[in-house]
Amino acid sequence: MRLSRVVTPVAAVLLATAVAACAPAEDEPEEQSGKSATADECAVADLPLVQAGRLTIGTDTPAYEPWFVDNDPTNGEGFESAVAYAIAEELGFSEDQVAWVTVPFNNSYKPGKKDFDFDINQISVNPEREKAVDFSDGYYSAAQAVIVLADSPAAQATSLADLAKFKIGAQTGTTSLTAIRDVIQPEQDPLVFQNTNNAKQAMLNGQVDAIIADLPTAFYISAAEIENSTLLGQFQYDGGEPEEFGLLFEQGNELLPCVNGAIAALQEDGTLAELEQKWLSDVVSVPELP
Known part of the structure; x- marks a missing residue:
């Protein structure tokens, strides 16, 4: 369990972002995503959620391995189930404060209201989908x-x-x-x-x-x-670069900056790499097709 450090990594990432935003012009990074938030804005009580005090996550059914195990997103097994619970924990939610809903793949990126806070289902980030929904920073690159x-x-x-x-x-x-x-x-x-x-x-x-x-x-x-x-x-598709999987949000969802902070924390502390190694390590030996 990683509950002992729920707040600190996210807060540290968000604080670093805030400090960078206040730096002199010559010290600023070349690009700013604009999708950041302060640590105070990411307190659980202040998060804009579909259900108060509960993080609602969507995915399709069947939920395939190695992304999920036994078609059961709630068990924390499989890469995407494990990532979802790690993000929830970084945000300050316990396992029993996470709820799952079924979202058919094609429906997830249609415009309009969503009955989930974010959807995780090997959804590639692309400009066409971004016309109707928002995406988090990438959590996995796939060929x-x-x-x-x-x-x-x-x-x-x-x-x-x-x-x-x-x-x-x-x-x-x-x-x-x-x-x-x-x-x-x-x-x-x-x-x-x-x-x-x-x-x-x-x-x-x-x-x-x-x-x-x-x-x-x-x-x-x-x-x-x-x-x-x-x-x-x-x-590879998309100009020879691996496609990025991102968490999908209703367009304009103000939870997105806090989730990006959680993803950044999981990247920095090595959690995403560990989960990838555990659940997806077998794929590296597959040859490239010219």
């Missing part, structure tokens, strides 16, 4: 990966160009689907599925030759869920 059956013709592909002649699918509304269209540019339109389970079944049924998912999800699918499957490789 895309290609899953194929080991004995299929697609398994012989050695590059993204080789994949273009095959039938490829991904979950609707995801960066994976956009990456198929923009990066792989297949000869035939990609197949679009409501969720990753449907995509997996489609590959087993021969409807698609390959499916695309973020790297940790793809690794788990291949290692634990689809027998005789393999990861052909990984590739």
